[in-house]
Amino acid sequence: MRIISYNVNGIRAAMKKGFTDWLATNPADVICLQETKANQEDVDVSSIEKTGYQTFWYSAQKKGYSGVAIFTKIKPDQVLFGNGIEQSDAEGRVIRADFGDITLINAYFPSGTSGDERQTYKYQWLDEFFTYVQDLRKKRKKLIVTGDYNIAHTEIDIHDPKGNKKSSGFLPEERAWMDQFLANKWVDTFRHLHPEVTGAYSWWSQRFPSVRLQNKGWRIDYISITDALQPQLKAAAIYPDVKHSDHCPIYAEIG
Numbered sequence: 001m002r003i004i005s006y007n008v009n010g011i012r013a014a015m016k017k018g019f020t021d022w023l024a025t026n027p028a029d030v031i032c033l034q035e036t037k038a039n040q041e042d043v044d045v046s047s048i049e050k051t052g053y054q055t056f057w058y059s060a061q062k063k064g065y066s067g068v069a070i071f072t073k074i075k076p077d078q079v080l081f082g083n084g085i086e087q088s089d090a091e092g093r094v095i096r097a098d099f100g101d102i103t104l105i106n107a108y109f110p111s112g113t114s115g116d117e118r119q120t121y122k123y124q125w126l127d128e129f130f131t132y133v134q135d136l137r138k139k140r141k142k143l144i145v146t147g148d149y150n151i152a153h154t155e156i157d158i159h160d161p162k163g164n165k166k167s168s169g170f171l172p173e174e175r176a177w178m179d180q181f182l183a184n185k186w187v188d189t190f191r192h193l194h195p196e197v198t199g200a201y202s203w204w205s206q207r208f209p210s211v212r213l214q215n216k217g218w219r220i221d222y223i224s225i226t227d228a229l230q231p232q233l234k235a236a237a238i239y240p241d242v243k244h245s246d247h248c249p250i251y252a253e254i255g
Contacts, residue, residue: 001074001099001254004028005106005146005223007203007247010037011069014244015044022242023051028251029073030097032106032146036067058082060092067092068106068147074099083132088125094132102229102254103140105133107147112168119168122150126177134184141228144254145186148203148221148247153178153188156198157219169220185227189236189252190219200238206246215240223252 004027008014011033023031031053040057048055053071058081060066070079076097082089083096093108107129112119137143151174155161164170182188194200201217211217217240225233235253242249 001030001102002028003104003144003146003223003252003254004031004249005034005148005221006031006249007034007108007148007221007245009035009245009247010064011043012038015047017244019244020047020051022244023048023053023071026052027239027249030099030104031071031249032104033069033071034067034106034108034148036069036092037064038067039063056081056095056097058092058095061090065091066108068095068108070095070097070104070106072097083129085128085132087121088128093125094129098140101140102142102144103136104144104146105136107145107149109148109150111150112171112174119171122168123173123177126174130177130181137226141226143226144229144252145224146222149178150220151175151178152218152220153182153191156196157201159199159201159216159218169218181224186224187227187230187233189223189225189233190238190250192230192233193236201240202238202250203247212243212246221247221250223250225252225254229254 039059056079057069078098080096083094095106097104110122110125112122152158152170201219202221204212204217232255234255237251239249
């Protein structure tokens with residue numbers, strides 16, 4: 001199973017930048033999108049389906065906001081929309097697909113950059129999500145959590161750790177959540193296979209166009225797996241040259 005996670009920062013905008021042509025190159029078997037910012041009926045789904053993907057969408061109640069989707073060439077046994085937590089579901093943040101004994105969860109973690117209220121909600125969401133995946137794990141041992149986590153975990157995951165020590169996405173409490181998450185036998189696929197690699201980022205600020213050219217980025221997108229899947233991990237990569245968004249796709253292969 002070849003998996004991509006990609007925050008497209010608006011699926012319609014990404015499609016105008018060649019996203020559908022990229023899909024036609026068969027970059028993965030399962031593609032998990034975050035921040036679709038659209039309802040399914042607002043998108044030319046037929047052009048996507050022509051590339052061989054079946055699509056499942058879970059959009060926010062608020063128009064043009066948040067939202068997740070799974071595009072897959074492997075038929076899932078079931079797809080579940082949301083995780084049963086009211087505010088998270090209203091914001092279209094979690095979608096789940098089961099493939100045999102593997103469960104894939106695609107999540108768009110909240111950002112706290114707009115102010116204290118959203119930062120507080122981010123901490124609440126992180127705690128609720130951790131409980132959700134740990135409970136699910138009791139029944140489904142082989143779990144994959146893809147998505148935009150909106151957290152740079154360690155200093156090598158961000159271009160300027162000193163300058164961003166008080167920035168949302170690199171706060172001590174957020175990084176501690178990642179510590180706790182991984183300590184509970186979750187595996188960061190990219191860092192597991194590339195422990196020392198620096199300059200590997202998945203998001204660049206759009207405020208200054210030169211930022212991406214200079215690779216002043218953050219690694220905030222992840223494909224994490226439970227330890228039960230670790231022996232099946234074959235590859236992990238980041239694709240900074242794919243440019244339909246302020247993020248880029250990340251990749252993992254499970255054998």
